Amino acid sequence: MGWYFRALSKRRIIEFVLLTVFAVFFAGPLLNLAVLAFSDQWRYPDMLPQHWSLRWWSFVLGQDDIAKSIGLSFLIATIVTALSIVLCIPAAYAFARIRFPLKKVFLFSFLLTHAFPKMGLYVSIAVLFYQVGLMNTLLGVVLIHMINVLMFMTWIPTAAFRNVQAAQEESARDVGASPFRVFRSITLPLAMPGILVASVFTFLNSLDEAQGTFLVGIPDFKTMPIVMYSIISDFPSSAGAVFSIILTAPTLILLLAAQRLVSAEVLSSGFQVK
Amino acid sequence: MSIQLAVRNMTKRYKTGEGVTGINLEIKKGELVTLLGPSGCGKTTVLRSIGGFLEPDSGDILIEGHSVISLPPEKRPTSMVFQSYNLWPHMSIFDNLAFGLKIRRTPKAEIQSAVSDVLKLVRLPGSEKKLPGQLSGGQQQRIALARSLLLKPAVLLLDEPFSALDAKLRHEMREELREIQAQTGLTMVFVTHDQEEALSLSDRIVVMNHGHVEQIAEPQQIYNQPESLYVAQFIGKMNFLQGVVSEGSIHVGHLKLPNEKQLSGQVKVAVRPEDVNLNPSADGGNGQTLPGAIRQIMILGHYAEVSVELDDLAMIRTFQSKEAVQLLKTGQRVHVNFASTLAFPTQ
Numbered sequence: 376m377g378w379y380f381r382a383l384s385k386r387r388i389i390e391f392v393l394l395t396v397f398a399v400f401f402a403g404p405l406l407n408l409a410v411l412a413f414s415d416q417w418r419y420p421d422m423l424p425q426h427w428s429l430r431w432w433s434f435v436l437g438q439d440d441i442a443k444s445i446g447l448s449f450l451i452a453t454i455v456t457a458l459s460i461v462l463c464i465p466a467a468y469a470f471a472r473i474r475f476p477l478k479k480v481f482l483f484s485f486l487l488t489h490a491f492p493k494m495g496l497y498v499s500i501a502v503l504f505y506q507v508g509l510m511n512t513l514l515g516v517v518l519i520h521m522i523n524v525l526m527f528m529t530w531i532p533t534a535a536f537r538n539v540q541a542a543q544e545e546s547a548r549d550v551g552a553s554p555f556r557v558f559r560s561i562t563l564p565l566a567m568p569g570i571l572v573a574s575v576f577t578f579l580n581s582l583d584e585a586q587g588t589f590l591v592g593i594p595d596f597k598t599m600p601i602v603m604y605s606i607i608s609d610f611p612s613s614a615g616a617v618f619s620i621i622l623t624a625p626t627l628i629l630l631l632a633a634q635r636l637v638s639a640e641v642l643s644s645g646f647q648v649k
Numbered sequence: 650m651s652i653q654l655a656v657r658n659m660t661k662r663y664k665t666g667e668g669v670t671g672i673n674l675e676i677k678k679g680e681l682v683t684l685l686g687p688s689g690c691g692k693t694t695v696l697r698s699i700g701g702f703l704e705p706d707s708g709d710i711l712i713e714g715h716s717v718i719s720l721p722p723e724k725r726p727t728s729m730v731f732q733s734y735n736l737w738p739h740m741s742i743f744d745n746l747a748f749g750l751k752i753r754r755t756p757k758a759e760i761q762s763a764v765s766d767v768l769k770l771v772r773l774p775g776s777e778k779k780l781p782g783q784l785s786g787g788q789q790q791r792i793a794l795a796r797s798l799l800l801k802p803a804v805l806l807l808d809e810p811f812s813a814l815d816a817k818l819r820h821e822m823r824e825e826l827r828e829i830q831a832q833t834g835l836t837m838v839f840v841t842h843d844q845e846e847a848l849s850l851s852d853r854i855v856v857m858n859h860g861h862v863e864q865i866a867e868p869q870q871i872y873n874q875p876e877s878l879y880v881a882q883f884i885g886k887m888n889f890l891q892g893v894v895s896e897g898s899i900h901v902g903h904l905k906l907p908n909e910k911q912l913s914g915q916v917k918v919a920v921r922p923e924d925v926n927l928n929p930s931a932d933g934g935n936g937q938t939l940p941g942a943i944r945q946i947m948i949l950g951h952y953a954e955v956s957v958e959l960d961d962l963a964m965i966r967t968f969q970s971k972e973a974v975q976l977l978k979t980g981q982r983v984h985v986n987f988a989s990t991l992a993f994p995t996q
Contacts, residue, residue, distance in 0.1 A: 545702060546735035546793075548722040550749030550800060560748070564739050 405623075411616035431613040435621070441602055445621070448599040451513070452581040455520040459577050462521075463528035464570060468562075470529065471536030482533070485526040496522075497587045504591060516596050519587035524577040531576070535569025536562065575633045579626050652714075653678040653836040654699065654804045659708030661694055669694050669860040672708070676804075681830055681837045683847040686857035687883075692840045693808060695857075699838065700729045700806050712803050728797035729806040732813060734789040736781035742768075742792055743777035749800050767795040770829060787818045794826075798833065807839045811846070823850055844884055848872065856880050878993040881919045888925070888965040892918040892992065899992055902939050902962055906990050917993045924988040925967035927955065929976060938984035941965075943977055957985060 383391070411417065412431065414424030435441055469475075470482055488496065500519065501510065509515035539562050547557045563570075585600035592598070599622050607615040654676040662668035669691035676682050684692035697703040699710055701722035710718050717725050736745050743764055750760045768774050771791040773784075781789055790810055797805055807826075811819045823846060830837060841847055847854050848868045856863040856871065856879075863883075864876045875881035882889070892901045894913050899906040901918050928938060941959040953974040955967045967985070969977070977983075 540733075540735070542731060542733055542735045543737060545722070546729070546731055546796075547737070547748070548702075549700065549727075549729045550796065551723045551752045552748070553723055556752065561737055565737070 408616050408619055411613055412620050414613055431611075431617045434610075435606070435614055435617045440597060441606075441618070444597050444599050444602040447596065448582055449625075451516055451520065451596075451598060452578045454513075454517050455524065455581040456574055456578045458517065459521055459524055459528045460570070460574060463525065463573075464532055467529050467532035468536050468558075470533040472541075482530070485529050488522050489526060493586055497590045500587075501590050510591060511593070511595050513596065516588055516592040516598075519591050520581045520584050523584060523587070524580050527576045527580075528573050531573035532566060532570045535566035538569070539565040572633060575629050579629060582622075582625060651678050652676070653680070653712065654838070655709075655711040656695065656699065657709040657711070659695070659698060659705045659710065661691075661698060661703060661705045667691070667860065669857075672862060674855065674862075674865070676836060676838065678836055679834045680852045681827075681839060681850060682853050682855060683839045683841055683851040684855045684857055685841060685844060685847040687842055690857040691860040692842075692855075692857050694860075696729075696806050696808055696838060696840045699804065700727050701725045702729075726803035727806055728800050728802035729808060730790070730793050730797050730810045732809045734781075734786075734793045734813075736789055736792055736796075738781050740781075741777065742773075742779050742781065742784075745781065745792060746777075746796050746799055749796065753800075763799055767799050770798065770832070771795045772825070787814050787822065790814065790822065791825075794829075798829070798835070801835075803836065805835045805837045807837060809840055809842070812841070812843070819846070826850065848884075856883065858883070875919075875991065878917055878919075878995075881991060881993065886922050886966065888920045888922060888963075890918045890920070890959075890963055890965070892916045902959070904937060904939055904986075906987075906992070908992065910992060912992055912994050915995045917995050919991040919993065920965065920987050921989075922954070922966045922968045924990070925957075925965060926986050926988060927957070927967060927969060927973070927977070928984045928986070929981065930984075938986045940982065940984055943979050943981045943983060946974060946977060946979060948974070957983060959985070 410424065413427050413429065415426035415428035415430055417424035417426075470478065497519065500522070504510045504515050509518065543565070544557050544561055547561045548554070552560065582598075583600060584598070585604070588596065588598050589601055589604075592601070599618075603615070603618055603622065606618050652675050654674070656672050656674040659672040660668070660670050662670075667689060672691075672695055674682075674695075684695060686692045694703060698705050701717070701720060701724075705718070708718075709716050712726055717727075737748070740748070746764045746767065747760045750763065755763070764777065765774065768776060771794055773788060773791055773795075776784070776788075776792075781792065784792065790813075794810070811822045814822060827850060829835075839847075839850060848871075851868055853865060853867055854871050855865045858879050864871060864880045866874075866876075871880065871884055875884060881887050890901050892899045892906070893915055894900075894908055897908055899908050899912070899916055899918060906918065939959050939962065941957045941962075943955060944958045944964065945956040947954040947956075948971070951971060953969050953971060955969050955974065955977060956964055957967060958964050965985070
């Protein structure tokens with residue numbers, strides 16, 4: 376071992392240490408969570424639990440409202456993603472290709488929903504929802520979720536559409552494609568990575584949303600994060616850990632899938648807003 | 650031969666003040682015509698208007714006798730090869746080439762054979778399954794050319810197609826394009842700012858400057874008989890001397906030159922470097938030479954460029970054979986006369 380470290384430059388060692396710190400920082404809590412989920416008894420100062428068990432898994436999965444909440448969460452996330460694609464993709468195309476007055480202002484206005492404390496925004500929306508009867512409805516919850524994702528869902532595809540060179544569309548017109556055919560065969564496929572990234576973000580964001588759902592959806596629309604709160608407060612931490620893993624799994628799966636489809640570079644370039 | 654493409658009195662002005670005015674062109678079937686000029690002269694504006702990507706302010710464009718001015722690009726019988734290739738990176742070479750044919754609902758078997766034929770024509774057989782990103786710049790431009798050729802356009806438009814390629818490849822592509830033109834008999838309009846490219850490729854050259862046409866003629870004529878001072882200085886190397894008209898002839902120093910164009914007052918006299926004769930000995934006897942001194946000799950392989958400072962006049966460049974230049978040295982007094990000259994009014 377000694378020869379290996381001696382062969383390393385000082386810079387390399389610093390890099391190595393930093394990397395380790397980061398790895399512990401990110402993976403440590405997850406590892407702890409995983410161990411906690413399978414433990415029955417785990418007391419300080421032992422490194423590992425005294426007793427392992429699957430008790431809390433059967434407990435959590437045995438709860439009726441939990442199974443229901445998982446289904447509900449995925450239903451809502453799907454609706455939110457589908458609706459925001461329908462709404463935001465045409466808007467993104469317009470921002471990228473069409474010149475209209477105050478374009479920059481409109482594009483920037485999507486930041487507004489993120490500029491104020493969320494709770495304040497939700498409370499004022501809740502007041503509005505009361506008046507129009509949207510409290511405790513599926514539509515109300517979907518709308519609250521969409522407010523969160525409008526920005527990503529417009530900005531990222533806008534950048535994606537902008538990255539499709541107008542000249543590439545021109546050459547398609549040149550060989551005989553109508554404007555609609557150009558959009559379908561050239562523009563949309565070339566912008567697809569950005570749109571996919573935005574959709575994945577939207578889906579995950581909706582799965583994760585708790586504050587707004589809590590305010591608007593209670594008592595009938597308890598999504599996973601809402602149920603999570605009650606589990607954490609009512610049961611031992613192992614139950615919370617089990618539920619966290621269930622909540623994290625779809626995120627991980629979707630992110631891995633997204634990563635297979637698009638490189639991290641494309642992912643980050645999706646954020647370039649010109 | 651019939652007129653394949655006609656541009657009639659076309660004008661297009663941009664807000665920036667640039668654009669083209671009063672463009673008139675007639676291009677015969679099977680002709681390769683180059684639009685030549687510096688950047689910003691409007692040559693691309695003319696080409697893009699023919700392709701349908703720009704809407705002229707006024708004038709008309711006719712292809713095979715029919716006006717196409719109101720048609721969008723996809724309805725015009727033209728096809729364009731772009732400077733930046735513009736292949737679609739998410740499609741294979743086959744799909745790139747077949748796209749236009751699929752839109753035209755060509756039967757599958759026909760598409761297959763047409764694609765493989767055109768790939769042979771551009772010397773890239775068997776590359777159907779590759780993606781554009783796997784090809785070099787020259788290969789991508791060949792595919793772009795093939796994509797246009799497949800559609801058998803009435804007029805093929807080429808917008809500086811080889812300017813992104815290196816010099817050697819550019820040369821090769823030029824020859825290939827000439828060959829393809831001979832094989833297909835397509836009518837082509839080629840935009841370039843490279844006069845060598847224009848001179849070597851074209852049946853006729855349209856020299857453009859500041860949004861209007863300076864001259865339309867065959868390459869040799871453009872070189873030998875430039876109609877304007879602009880064309881004279883833009884094409885090839887040229888010496889300019891100040892002259893003045895009196896008693897029916899043009900006087901440069903004590904040299905008398907014929908005034909063929911019936912000019913008057915101050916004129917610019919233009920002489921090609923290869924038309925300058927150097928005489929190391931004294932005056933030829935008839936008074937028809939100008940005295941000067943050699944300032945610089947540059948050996949350029951099979952010939953040499955000799956700069957001569959004419960007494961009380963300008964510096965001129967001459968081309969001399971490598972044998973002749975051995976008898977010369979810098980500082981030497983010489984007499985020059987001109988085998989042929991051109992004269993232009995000074996603006």
